[in-house]
Amino acid sequence: MSVEPVRKGLEGVVAGETSISDVDGQRCQLIYQGYPIGELAGKATYEEVSYLLLYGALPSRSQLTEWTKQLEASRALEPQVASLLKTLPFGADPMALLRTAISAVGLYDPEADQETIEAIRRKAVRAIAKTSTIVAAIGRLRTGAALIAPQMGLSHAANFLSMLHGREPTAQQAQALDAYFVLLADHGFNASTFTARTVTGTQSDYYSAITAAIGSLKGSLHGAANRKAMEMLTEIGSAEQVEPYVQKTLADHKRFMGFGHRVYKGEDPRAKHLKLIARGLGESAHELTWFAISERLQEAVWNAKGLYINVDFYSASLLHYLGIPTELFTTMFACARMAGWSAHVIEQASDNRLIRPLAAYVGPRDLRFVPIDQRPT
DSSP: OOOOOOOGGGTTOOOOOOSSEEEETTTTEEEETTEEHHHHTTTSOHHHHHHHHHHSSOOOHHHHHHHHHHHHHHOSOOHHHHHHHHHSOTTSOHHHHHHHHHHHHHHTOTTTTOOSHHHHHHHHHHHHHHHHHHHHHHHHHHTTOOOOOOOTTSOHHHHHHHHHHSSOOOHHHHHHHHHHHHHTSOOSSOHHHHHHHHHHHTTOOHHHHHHHHHHHHTSTTTTTHHHHHHHHHHHHOSGGGHHHHHHHHHHTTOOOTTBOOSSOSSOOTTHHHHHHHHHHHHHHHTOOHHHHHHHHHHHHHHHHHOOOBOHHHHHHHHHHHTTOOGGGHHHHHHHHHHHHHHHHHHHHHHTOOOOOOOOOOOSOOSOOOOOGGGSOO
16 A cells, blocks of 8 residues: 655645635746736735635726725624723733634624625625724724724725824825735635635634634744744844844844745745835835845845745835834734635635545554553553
């Protein structure tokens, strides 16, 4: 009997089919429903891209108007969820707070246990809309500030910044966050998405799948990398300290956060867009310190190890320039990825098969039971 080779982490294993996104590691391309990411970044809004992911086509003007109305109508939190947030320990990890809040949203959703495709789509609208409201509320509560309700007429990105900071953002700031949301909206069968699909495969409910995805994204090897990238930039402190930092990190055999990728063999196709946006925000703020550190670090790590940057690297300075606290960075990832998770839940539910891989057993065999009095001490 032949033994199948074990591929740790399922590396290189094709676990299913999807039409939602393609992560082409050899060509370093990311495609959403047929569109290369460069065709969408800076051109399509997050509202358009979230519709694209869920429905498979960019919306017409009338469809976008209706979709935007649905998001606006769903953005406010239920009073019970808002009250619950106020009772939670604000010092807890924001991803843990988000995980709890999304689970609570499911408790108050009248369609929580309805698993038709149309019901899942309606729940997806609510989750996409409310996640940014929850994250903004977490940010406010952590500083002791009052919660701010979403505004009608503002875009998804502008609403988040308004709810977080208590003032409307500039057009550039709103566009920057909107592009960030677009660039991180989906990414194939990554860990959190595969988690959501696995839970959906058991015929569990939508909110269980999304809550599980948030738990997966919380990990330091997945969504938390953007936060660690900003912590790295803060530790470096100035462009002049980049080279000493690189040499020390190499000597200590530690990782450079925001470099390398499990799939892409070259530069992450999202990175160049994020770099341009971060530079623009820095120039407008007349504060290029963080961008300068990032740019010099990118060059130094390339010279030392030949590593390409990934999506997390310039996400860090971009989000920092938008005034988003570092501890919220991973929750921002969740805000963007909610559309992709939802699309994958719908796709999995539409043609479901329980996900149940095999394991190569490496433990002992043929042991015999020994009564407890005869076992060695």
